[in-house]
Amino acid sequence: MTTPAIESRSQEPPAEREISYVDAGIEALREEMRRDPKVFYMGQGIGPRGGNFRQARGLWSEFGDHRLRDTPISEMGTTGLGVGAAMAGFRPIVDIVFLDMVMEAMGQIVEQAATVHYSSNGKIRVPLVIRAAMGAVRSAGPHHSRCFYPWFANVPGLKVATPATAADVKGLLKTAIRDDNPVIFLEHKALYNTKGPVPAGEYTIPFGQARVCREGADVTIAAVSLMVWKALQAAELLAPHVSAEVIDLRTVAPLDRETLLASVRKTGRLVLVEEGPATCSFVSEISALVSEEAFDYLDAPIHRVCALPVPHPFHPALEAEMLPSPAKIAAAVRQLLG
């Protein structure tokens, strides 16, 4: 898949290479595992096979069976062991592979990992990363396509990172591994093979810092992950008559409220895109936030472009009909502008 170019970030080191989104994650893992012996990585197929998405390629040969743990298909057990090891001072990364399977492990994430620090009065930290690949690709159907991130954002005690670019995968994954809290780190399957500029040197990206991917004056389009690219494509469709600002929120929790609100105050219009149903979604939360904090700046109602509320259908035409697209986003913007 080809992706539109994005503006380079001026604060980063100039030396950059083009590498893929999946390789950026491997670099982050390698660097962090070399840096900190407490970091280890567990998941189904991440050993010699290198991961279902090649997301662990080359790591096993360097770190071996103990720190690169191939697991059986046992999401709740693996996650529970990750919680226990984190409570005992290690920094596990548990790879769920397809995010859909995280449902098997939700109790350990929501009721254990997310609550221990609070309930223990700050005595026990749970520096656990849950890594998973989300999103619809190639008619994978209802068990291999979903984007559950709003569910995690609803849980106090969890952080949720949803990178859209290779550079962000690396910088945010390194931050996730160093974070002393449980972090849900979600990559998009459709982005794994996309390439982008990645700084050559050591860097991390703080959570809660959105990025303005494209500046504009007439409307703000905000999204995360693959939907950022759909929004950028929509902005191209709308140009030159409509000047759309596109914001990649990068982390769902914590949320960069200020960047978002500043953009809305500037453009007066907001379109939100999410690869999931609208009901109780992440973008519904943003919509509520903006209506509370920037209502007087709005020139039009906030509009959400979301997946249709159906389980993922198999047939490609049905799946395409279900998902947000650049054309649907552009149509929503045109409707707002009258």
Place this chain on the structure above:
Amino acid sequence: MAVDKELALALYRIMTEIRQLELKLQEVYRSGVMPGFIHLYVGEEAVAAGVCAHLRRSDYVTSTHRGHGHAFAKGIPAREIFAEIWGKATGCCGGRGGSMHIYAPEYGFLGTNGIVAAGIPIGAGAALAASLEGGDRVAVSFFGDGAVNNCAFHEGINLAAAWNLPAVFVCENNMYATEMAFARATRNTDVSTRGPAYGIPGVQVDGNDVLAVYEVAGQAIARARSGGGPTLVECKTYRTVGHHEGDPGTAYRTREEVEAWKKRCPLRTLRDRMIASGLASEQEFQRIDEEAGALVRAAEEFARNSPEPSPETVLEHVFA
């Protein structure tokens, strides 16, 4: 087995401390001043006492909703437990946790737990940490018969066995999961027989005989400590109180059954045996009981006089 008097009295002391702690908690709870829910360990004291006697402070324990006894036997001071269960700022979790969320990492105690079976994989995870660390720490997961038909039991024990982790899984089979009789919950009521299904030893022991528990647990913990991998220990026992404080505990079991198990009280059994064999006197036990009573009264007084947490701290510690 020859009975070591010092050991027997030390185990008795832990059991009577737990028993008196639970009965004092019951008394305070019934007076209406204590928030939340409590699940008492009365009748099962021999398990926590016999197992934890082998543990070092640096070893790990995960527990259950019925976990006051485990917390105490692992070394958390009674007053910190009492204050926590009362929701006081001086509790080991500052009143943020309560009975089902008692944590004390400084004693290797990784939590009582409101979710049945959840502590099993967490304990296995602590054992994984111990294994990665390379020392000789072990992790013990306590759980009831109510946990063994949950996927966390299967997945936690399976991974611990597959990876030969220094874990010990202690099932306190008290025959009822709340009101669900174990014989109705599963066709094979001997939990220990599931050990070999995972390729690990499964041992059954009279959970009301503290010396028997001590012996079996000692072997399992020594095996884990020396790299021999996990053991599943099933302690057949009984709670002679209701499921939670407020449950009369008689709707699903007969009074005769409860009375029969009360006669097998682990404290009384040990005491009678020691006195009958001339190894210890009634006076020695009375003195231990009195000392335990003083400890528990002091804990209760400490908790009663402790401040409540300040409401404006509610947002603290969501994140590290």
